[in-house]
């Protein structure tokens with residue numbers, strides 16, 4: 134029986150077959166169990182001979198079962214591991230990667246274009262003080278120009294704050310970066326400041342959060358001519374066309390004097406507006422002007438010594454014009470189909 138059982142154990146091809154052999158030998162009705170039961174009926178002499186034999190048989194079979202079980206389990210594990218092995222040398226699936234958002238792309242382009250003109254990039258906080266966003270820009274408390282900005286005010290006041298810190302707003306334009314830069318750096322200054330801005334406004338061409346880029350030059354002997362040349366050079370590089378035509382319209386901003394709104398000419402090609410030339414009409418692209426002496430003074434500089442120009446431009450609008458998009462709200466929906474349509478996702 135010993136040889137027979139050990140052979141059956143060694144030959145068991147899988148765990149369930151091995152279990153059948155175990156039940157057959159050691160189960161309630163198993164052959165070894167039955168043998169053990171016979172011991173009780175034996176004479177003491179017989180039992181002395183048979184007892185150790187049967188017990189050693191049970192031990193041998195139990196050991197063989199455990200060894201075979203371990204071997205079968207190891208084999209099963211090996212098989213699973215090799216079936217689940219990853220081939221790290223296989224090429225990766227390249228679909229579904231993200232790409233740079235059109236607004237971020239335009240911001241990068243702006244930084245590059247202006248870097249070539251000697252401008253550094255400056256930044257400021259989006260949660261801004263009322264003083265930096267309005268007062269220092271010559272828009273005092275009662276100024277009607279405040280009504281031009283549908284401002285988000287933050288609840289509560291800064292404890293112990295003075296005029297410059299006490300009331301906070303989500304910045305309504307990037308112009309407060311002008312103030313922070315003039316307070317921080319000695320002129321000559323040449324910076325652009327791209328970033329998020331906020332106004333309580335929403336339709337096809339306005340979103341509560343939008344993007345602007347500010348430009349600021351402070352130096353000696355700066356004129357409106359420098360402003361116009363800078364904007365022309367920038368827009369030619371941005372729209373990648375030499376036939377960019379600008380029109381400066383007299384306008385009003387409290388922080389510039391004189392102020393000009395800048396339009397760019399367009400033509401109609403295949404029923405679509407294309408920037409360049411001016412046969413089709415004019416499109417407003419930015420606000421600008423010579424920095425107001427009061428603003429220069431608020432930043433602790435002498436307006437008789439230093440002057441300069443500033444401009445502010447909607448980045449989302451620039452992207453719409455460059456890529457022919459028509460609804461500003463789609464910029465911030467994160468709809469992959471829209472991004473794909475304009476070639477911004479693969």
Ligand code: PHE
Pocket residue numbers: 305306307308386389420421422443444445446
């Ligand atoms: N801050 C103005 C706006 O948001 C734009 C501007 C900037 C105008 C700098 C003049 C100079 O409309």
